[in-house]
Amino acid sequence: xxxxxxxxxxxxxxxxxxxxxxxxxxxxxSGRVLMLAWMDRSAxxxxxxxxxxxxxxxSRQRLWRKGEESGHVQKLIDLCLDCDGDALLLKVEQVGxxxxxxxxxxxxxxxxxxxxxxxxxxxxxxxxxxxxxxDIYGSAE
Amino acid sequence: xxxxxxxxxxxxxxxxxxxxxxxxxxxxxSGRVLMLAWMDRSAxxxxxxxxxxxxxxxSRQRLWRKGEESGHVQKLIDLCLDCDGDALLLKVEQVGxxxxxxxxxxxxxxxxxxxxxxxxxxxxxxxxxxxxxxDIYGSAE
Numbered sequence: 001x002x003x004x005x006x007x008x009x010x011x012x013x014x015x016x017x018x019x020x021x022x023x024x025x026x027x028x029x030s031g032r033v034l035m036l037a038w039m040d041r042s043a044x045x046x047x048x049x050x051x052x053x054x055x056x057x058x059s060r061q062r063l064w065r066k067g068e069e070s071g072h073v074q075k076l077i078d079l080c081l082d083c084d085g086d087a088l089l090l091k092v093e094q095v096g097x098x099x100x101x102x103x104x105x106x107x108x109x110x111x112x113x114x115x116x117x118x119x120x121x122x123x124x125x126x127x128x129x130x131x132x133x134x135d136i137y138g139s140a141e
Numbered sequence: 142x143x144x145x146x147x148x149x150x151x152x153x154x155x156x157x158x159x160x161x162x163x164x165x166x167x168x169x170x171s172g173r174v175l176m177l178a179w180m181d182r183s184a185x186x187x188x189x190x191x192x193x194x195x196x197x198x199x200s201r202q203r204l205w206r207k208g209e210e211s212g213h214v215q216k217l218i219d220l221c222l223d224c225d226g227d228a229l230l231l232k233v234e235q236v237g238x239x240x241x242x243x244x245x246x247x248x249x250x251x252x253x254x255x256x257x258x259x260x261x262x263x264x265x266x267x268x269x270x271x272x273x274x275x276d277i278y279g280s281a282e
Contacts, residue, residue: 005255005261005262005263006262008262008264009253009262009264012251022163022177024165024174024177026174030172032172033165033167033174033230035223035228036163036165036223036227036228078252079252079253080250080251080252080253080267081249081251081253081264082176082177082249082250082251083243083245083248083251084248086177087177087248089174089249102224104224107225107228108221108222108223108228109221109224110221110223110224111220111221112150112189112219112222114146121146121147121149122146122149123149123150123153123222126221
């Protein structure tokens with residue numbers, strides 16, 4: 001990735017007051033929305049340079065190469081920017097078919113589900129755990 | 142929508158320090174990601190009650206019933222919550238097939254496109270304007 005070019009990419013983003021932008025990761029084949037994460041300028045530059053999703057972890061306050069521990073890397077297929085420049089859409093190939101740290105395909109595995117009488121709606125898990133967390137991160141975590 | 146039930150829905154969300162949560166709107170048929178917007182608690186409650194997307198506009202600092210001016214309402218099909226509770230995914234039926242205020246199907250119409258020699262990547266518009274803005278909002282806007 002040409003440096004000048006990457007800078008053009010970064011400059012088009014309307015970074016928030018914390019220097020971050022929300023990023024939607026979507027499976028490029030199935031169209032499934034996998035997760036919402038955040039990037040800072042460095043994360044976006046590295047994503048372009050390395051061809052894989054690099055996010056900024058707000059909880060750990062550091063760059064986070066998606067899959068660095070789990071192996072569940074997201075290969076960059078396409079990058080799109082919205083009309084206001086304040087959100088990114090990353091189309092990815094999800095290695096291992098697991099995006100979520102819980103071992104599910106997508107982080108959006110809870111569905112608001114109404115019972116037939118519409119009085120007992122609740123959050124229901126709609127996705128199976130494909131791999132237990134201890135198998136992903138080791139028993140220490 | 143039962144009030145107690147809607148409160149359960151709202152209480153599961155990890156609202157940020159501004160009382161907001163980012164919301165991804167996705168076309169329930171095509172799987173296309175349409176936009177990223179924000180909700181506060183009232184917006185989520187109204188979305189459930191009215192069966193249509195109601196967002197909180199950060200720029201206008203008020204509730205915004207998607208389509209209130211344009212007619213491009215988003216009918217609620219499904220609501221999903223992510224593992225951390227800090228992002229929502231709204232699967233919708235996009236009335237009029239236009240989500241973006243620019244008259245395009247999706248707000249994510251700019252694609253980062255590399256030339257074949259990889260030295261001249263740039264943001265390219267990849268979606269046609271389906272309806273000019275003046276036809277959507279009237280000539281006064």
